[in-house]
Amino acid sequence: MKMGCLSTLLLLFSLAFASFSSAEISSQVGICYGQLGNNLPIPKNSVDLIKGLKAKRVKIYDTNPQILEALKGTNLQVSVMVPNELINNISTNQTLADQWVKNNAVPFYPHTMIRYLLVGNEILSSPPNLTWFNLVPAIRKIRFSVKKFGLGKIKVGTPLAIDMLESSFPPSNGTFRSDISEKVMIPLLHFLNRTKSFLFIDVYPYFAWAAQPTVINLDYALLDSKNITVSDPGRVCFIRIYWIK
Numbered sequence: 001m002k003m004g005c006l007s008t009l010l011l012l013f014s015l016a017f018a019s020f021s022s023a024e025i026s027s028q029v030g031i032c033y034g035q036l037g038n039n040l041p042i043p044k045n046s047v048d049l050i051k052g053l054k055a056k057r058v059k060i061y062d063t064n065p066q067i068l069e070a071l072k073g074t075n076l077q078v079s080v081m082v083p084n085e086l087i088n089n090i091s092t093n094q095t096l097a098d099q100w101v102k103n104n105a106v107p108f109y110p111h112t113m114i115r116y117l118l119v120g121n122e123i124l125s126s127p128p129n130l131t132w133f134n135l136v137p138a139i140r141k142i143r144f145s146v147k148k149f150g151l152g153k154i155k156v157g158t159p160l161a162i163d164m165l166e167s168s169f170p171p172s173n174g175t176f177r178s179d180i181s182e183k184v185m186i187p188l189l190h191f192l193n194r195t196k197s198f199l200f201i202d203v204y205p206y207f208a209w210a211a212q213p214t215v216i217n218l219d220y221a222l223l224d225s226k227n228i229t230v231s232d233p234g235r236v237c238f239i240r241i242y243w244i245k
């Protein structure tokens with residue numbers, strides 16, 4: 001399954017503190033545009049900054065109309081998010097899903113290049129909760145609305161944290177957490193496969209380095225490694241991560 005590069009290319013920095021020169025930033029980079037903070041630049045200035053970094057994608061954590069307006073007419077591919085709080089109600093109510101898509105995506109599409117519609121944020125990392133099991137039904141209803149309003153180009157999915165995995169090493173030993181694998185991951189993966197969407201994963205290599213700085217290479221944490229090869233004995237499995245700059 002192909003991973004959405006939007007979340008895997010996650011950059012952990014506040015726009016206000018961005019200190020990269022544009023030459024250092026690859027054309028593959030996406031920016032997570034959060035709004036937790038004070039003295040935030042106005043959306044237009046943030047969008048100019050993102051364009052200046054030559055990023056190709058931007059993810060926002062809601063459907064802030066001022067931001068979506070500022071992104072209109074740019075070449076940035078945009079990812080928007082349905083808030084966690086609406087998942088339960090949307091999961092049983094197609095009218096509500098329709099209303100949400102009509103109010104939050106239709107007015108901006110296609111001039112704002114919305115490409116990904118994410119339902120909730122890292123839902124499976126909260127304590128066990130009914131919302132886990134309403135996630136895929138809500139995703140299906142949102143996808144139905146997206147098609148109904150002619151926005152079929154938008155891929156629907158949900159970003160998950162790496163804690164969805166119970167084990168991840170070596171790669172061939174990877175397993176999903178047993179409390180979500182049958183009831184959530186299988187239906188989710190079927191949905192993503194059927195709709196040719198992506199499994200979005202938030203990957204924060206910096207935290208892995210911070211926890212074990214002597215074991216993990218700093219280049220890896222800073223996304224500077226050019227060619228990491230992981231060998232997985234017993235399998236013909238070489239994973240090569242190229243970080244294109």
Ligand SMILES: *[C@@H]1O[C@H](CO)[C@@H](O)[C@H](O)[C@H]1NC(C)=O
Nearest residue numbers: 084085086087088089090093
């Ligand atoms: C969900 O629906 C119930 C019943 O209609 C309503 O009382 C509640 O406010 C809704 N929740 C949200 C977050 O909109």
Ligand SMILES: *[C@@H]1O[C@H](CO)[C@@H](O)[C@H](O)[C@H]1NC(C)=O
Nearest residue numbers: 089092093094095096097099
């Ligand atoms: C479904 O959502 C619509 C639109 O928000 C609302 O009017 C209706 O009451 C909801 N239906 C149920 C059964 O909660």
Ligand SMILES: *[C@@H]1O[C@H](CO)[C@@H](O)[C@H](O)[C@H]1NC(C)=O
Nearest residue numbers: 084085122123126129130131
């Ligand atoms: C269940 O999880 C969702 C998503 O993380 C959260 O918004 C909600 O508050 C949680 N509900 C309860 C009862 O813990």
Ligand SMILES: *[C@@H]1O[C@H](CO)[C@@H](O)[C@H](O)[C@H]1NC(C)=O
Nearest residue numbers: 166167168169170173174175
């Ligand atoms: C595979 O993962 C399990 C934990 O789920 C671990 O106990 C086991 O050692 C791992 N196997 C290898 C070969 O590392």
Ligand SMILES: *[C@@H]1O[C@H](CO)[C@@H](O)[C@H](O)[C@H]1NC(C)=O
Nearest residue numbers: 189190191192193194195196
């Ligand atoms: C994934 O979708 C393809 C069609 O696009 C289908 O042939 C295949 O069986 C699906 N895989 C699974 C595991 O459902």
Ligand SMILES: *[C@@H]1O[C@H](CO)[C@@H](O)[C@H](O)[C@H]1NC(C)=O
Nearest residue numbers: 226227228229230238240242
């Ligand atoms: C990447 O690493 C592999 C294994 O160490 C090596 O065979 C290959 O030549 C390297 N490729 C580049 C582009 O450095």
